Amino acid sequence: MSEMEGKREPFKAKDNNRIPCTGDQRKKKILAIGSKVSVADKLSSIGASFLAKRARVSEVPVHHVQLNINASKGSSFSEQWVEELVQAMEALDMHTEQEYALDIFTGMLVNQSCQTFRACDIPKSVTAEMRTVLVDWLVQVHEYLGLEEETLYLAVYLMNSYMKVHKIHTALLQLLAASCLFLASKIEESLIPEPAELCFMMEDAFSKKELLKMERKILSRLKFELHYIHPLHFLRILSAVGKCPMKILYLAMYFMELTLLEADGAMIEPALLATGALSLAQRVSLESGFLTIDETWHGVQQWFSYSDAQLTSCQNLMARAALRAVSLENKSTWHKYSRPQKLGVSSGPSMTNSKHLARCMRTLSIQL
Template sequence: MAQTGFCDSRPADLHKKEKRAPLRTWANACLPKERRPPADSEEPRAVHCKTEPERRWPRRLPVSAEDGIIMGYAEQQGAVQTGVWVYGCKEAALLLCLHRLHSLQVLVPSLLHHEMEVAMEKLGLIYDKTYAWDIFSDMMRSQSRYTFPNAELPQPFTDSTRAILVDWLIQVHEVFHFSEETLYLAVHLLNRALRQIKVSISNLQLLGVVCLFLAGKKEECLLPEVSELCYLMENSYSKKQLLRMERRVLCELKFDLSHCPPLHFLLISASIGRCSDQVVWMARYLLELSLLESQCVTFQPAELASAALCLARKVLQEPPTPGGETAWCIASSLNVCSEPSRLKIMQILAVAAAKAEGQDTRASYIKFSTAQTLHISSHPTLCSAPNLLGLPCPQTRAQTREGAM
């Protein structure tokens, strides 16, 4: 495949508050039409309406039990009268004293609702925090559409072939400075296309580029020219072949390009759990390694995010703080992953991280070894990450070479 090289990535800062203008800004900028002032002879119309005191209706969210998240949440009237949640300067004090309580069953719904609004607004995932819980509930319900019953690939493709292609797509993704959502969507479309479209090995690279191109059309504002994509493939395919493959993929996938990336679940949980920058970068690195592992396609996005964040905390072993542990307890209520599934994903990611440096598919390792990513991929504890889970550490290429000598 073509050698594309790398460019400096510009990762998004989790704790940087970035405001995005909503779509209705243009409409709000238009001034309303001036009303005609009433003439002196005209009498103002009487408004016959019964004045009632202002009421705050409790809003109940229809969250089903199968979603695995808090059910029957109702917004408290007054919110301060019950002592469930206190806004403003008392927020920090409340979080510090919560760890002394024996049960959080009464406090978690209100705390989680408020923290969800703050997290999604900070990450720029919503424009109106009133709908934060509704959007998250829909994310939880719809994520089952993005998994596969098994990890088997149709012949003649293998897990190694797929990993090489995904690694090359990560490099191309870095060259164009696409967002992380574009990468996760491109790999998801590739996983679907491999199972629904009959393509030959010779057209596998073309299929991968088309999936990245379609993901860019959905997520990006600026797109490369078709000729640039052909150049990255050393002009092995013409523009006509690329556009024909794009039409074929869209028809086979029925123009369904929707995907809820695990990155969103990870960032939301990390923000609610007050995770440090190092933990967040470690979890993002582990989550990107899951794109190379074909076994991970059978798990839901929320499960992958939960396992990556738990493994990152286990690898770094940061000293606990009362406020941090309380915030993590609140964030853990979002986890719908069963303990066996989480442990299995953590084992897959731990082995992948331990041998990432010596692999041929090391685009993610290089991407997360820069100063902007805190050199997280070269963290010394990653080499012994399988030991933390009771697994033997895989031999690196250097160790294998020394044993042969």
């Protein structure tokens, strides 16, 4: 244990938003994780009960988005749009990329639809409860290791991509998740976790050899196509353009991260996730009095060609996940965003007393 803690020390200086922990606190955290029923046992139990009753998954149509910009006519709105994008990239310390801001952003929009899943891509053998347990465990490991936010999103994307092209036995789901996190760390992190650490987090249910073998299988099945357009990138650009307060950004990040636990969340384009999360965060904050009408950025929905129906459908899914997060047994995301480093957005009064979230929940229940 002490050897592992020493290896993770460099992570402390990577991000000021990270949660600083002493050695004793980290021991308590890992003991809290290990004291629960193991993830492998949970998944096996869920899989056994699922054999008696198969869930029906309705297919959500994939929508393609276009920029709400008339560049061909050289309109003044086009120039204003590009200027806002350049300023946003400067605010995000992306000075080198400013010259190619429009090319980068349009490329992200064009390619994102290729990385959106359909209902038939999500294996029916992996139930909603299984997915919740698995992603919740990933969130715990991700936070304990102090990894970048992008690493978590990429790990879940790789996991979905592998299950799309290859069947996976229920007993190997945790190994798949850990291997995807290991691969994502190699892409997003400057310091990657040791395989032995991930095996320890799996309570040594799988060996280092099995972890590396699964990594090779993932690379082979996915043909080394590991690139992913992050919804976080869209969200950060939008929040920089709108000059949104940090509390709004964290609340939007919370809504987006909750969709990782939902199979339907994998069927929503990253740009739509970012737009829906930021709009919902502003609406909830406005309702609670944290924001005023004058402080609200009304241009968030004008950047893309998403319809009100698409945004409403996305926000209803986030509202359901947010209201369920408090009562779920596996609520690592809720705990993560209830900490002071995330401004306690998941447990604040704007969430607990939101009538808008309740209305979204009722609308989704009627549709189902």
